[in-house]
Amino acid sequence: MAESELLFVPLGGAGEIGMNLNLYGYNDRWLMIDCGVSFGDETTPGIELLVPDPAAIVERKDRLEAIVITHAHEDHIGAVAWLWSRLKKPVYATPFAAGLLRRKLGEVGLADAVPIHEIRPGRAHKLGPFSFRLIAAAHSIPEGNFVAIATPAGTILHATDWKLDPTPLVGPPTDETALRALGDKGVLALVCDSTNVFVEGRAGSEGALRDSLIELVGRFRNRVVITAFASNIARVETMARAAAANGRHLALVGRSLDQYTTTARETGYLADFPDFIDEAEAGFLPPEATLLAVTGSQGEPRSALARIAADDHPHVSLEPGDTVIFSSRVIPGNEKAIGRVQNHLARLGVEVITDADHFVHVSGHPARDELAELYRWTRPRVLVPIHGETRHLAEHARFAAECGIAETPMVENGAILRLAPGAPEIVGHVETGRLALDGKRLVPVGGGMMRDRHRLGVTGTVLVTVVFDKKGRLVADPQVSAPGLLEPDDPALDVLVDQTAAALRALGAEFRRDDEEVEETVRLAVRGWLKNNAGKRPPAHVHIVRV
Secondary structure (H helix, E strand, C coil): CCCCCEEEEEEECEEECCCCEEEEEECCEEEEECCCCEECCCCCCCCCEEEECCHHHHCCHHHEEEEECCCCCHHHHCCHHHHHHHHCCCEEECHHHHHHHHHHHHHCCCCCCCCEEECCCCCCEEECCEEEEEEEEECCCCCEEEEEEEECCEEEEEECCCECCCCCCCCCCCCHHHHHHHHHHCCCEEEEECCCCCCCCCCCCHHHHHHHHHHHHCCCCCCEEEECCCCCHHHHHHHHHHHHHCCCEEEEECHHHHHHHHHHHHCCCCCCCCCCEEHHHHCCCCHHHEEEEECCCCCCCCCHHHHHHCCCCCCCCCCCCCEEEECCCCCCCCHHHHHHHHHHHHHCCCEEECCCCCCCCCCCCCCHHHHHHHHHHHCCCEEEEECEEHHHHHHHHHHHHHCCCCECCCCCCCEEEEEECCCCEEEEECCCCEEEEECCEEEECCCHHHHHHHHHHHHCCEEEEEEECCCCCECCCCEEECCCCCCCCCCHHHHHHHHHHHHHHCCCHHHHCCHHHHHHHHHHHHHHHHHHHHCCCCCEEEEEEEC
16 A cells, blocks of 8 residues: 555445445554445355454554444444454444444443544544544434545545435434535545435425324324334334324334433433333324334344344234234345235235335435535546446446536445556455354355355255264164255155165275275265265265274
8 A cells, every 4th residue: 555545445335235334544653444244145155244354454453543334333333342352442433323232232332442532523533544524424324424534645425324304303304514515525436325326306204204103193093103213213203193193002113223312311312202112012002002113124024123024023013903003114135024924914904004105214315416515516527436336336427427426436345446646546456255144253255154054045054963883793773864945754865874884885895994984985875875865965964983
């Protein structure tokens, strides 16, 4: 890295939606913006959370100044608790994000270990060659922020997760005055949200949505459920107002809702509202007097809504004539999971309402008109699309070029983009990847263990136990099982026992005393028979016992 080079290196969130981790470098000093999670799917069996692999910056963590958090969404803050022990750097966050982070750190025994600096928009903070300050941004969570980063090579505006909402209801609107002033001083690069680049117009106002949901809840006479992102405190406040306007009581169902609303109250939000009813009390209220705020809008299999839809929740059940309103967008990749929950609800006789049926959601991300307006306010020389899949990044680069921005380089995770001096250019790559949270440990998604787990889930496996005496003779018939491949009572298991025993007896006594020879003989016998008779070649694991 040359002394005067200003670099941008995304390790997460460029080429995907979620798991944001961004690095800015100058004179080999680094600033990290956000450290978030993504969620497992059918390609990562047994895994709920994924985090970016921070190896590229861990190697030079002595050159890392700090971690700056833009806002409290999981895909921007959720990995701090899991990765901090590898980085061990101070964290800068606004009070709401800091409050949630302390809760997460407490869950992993780091409550008192991490230095957290609570900051607010407007004030500059000097860290090495960087001077950064937050600029307030409306979003679907309190205290969303842009980050303006001043360096000797120019100013960067990191603009992830924002919108131009004149009535955000919770928190201030986007600070147009500060953004225009920043543009007047000169912005080298705008590193910008691409989530809704295909959406014409504007994302919509939370204020307008409140009126719509209040009216909609009033149409129904039975129990009403609204599922939304737990972090959307303005939406939770809207649910409370919709309940009050229609003679209902609002109950919160789901652990994350309790965490977010408790933190909101502790930091000055939802101050004028009475205590919510908890889920244990909700079942005792008449259906017509109940409005339930429920987690699980993305179909998460262990969420409250998924359990309710499967009729497996300890406190809440739904009946024919009840209504569930999905007050959220579908995050790409979650379509199947959401569809599964909605099908379960339909089987219960529950009416399902989505944004395809009614005005029940506004996004927290900018549509095209808002992107163009931010360009006009800040007038950047360079636009770098982030926070989107590849198709979003490509479209954002095209759109920005159409709007007159001179340079629109597209990067994905691992690219090293030189922003200055000269024209922006990808000058190298670093290793990137994902780590999976497996229980309480982090394992590489591309590692052998996860590959084996995925393979077992696809093909099943064969387990064989053979027992020999000291002379290398079989003491008993081999024991064979094939979980994920054959039913326990499948006659093919008896055939595999016979095939294995015959193959071992055909070995000379000398070879039967060699574990490697025995293992290979059994493996070939089992896999060969399954290939010829079942069209499968699963992994075979052989356990050898000698008595």
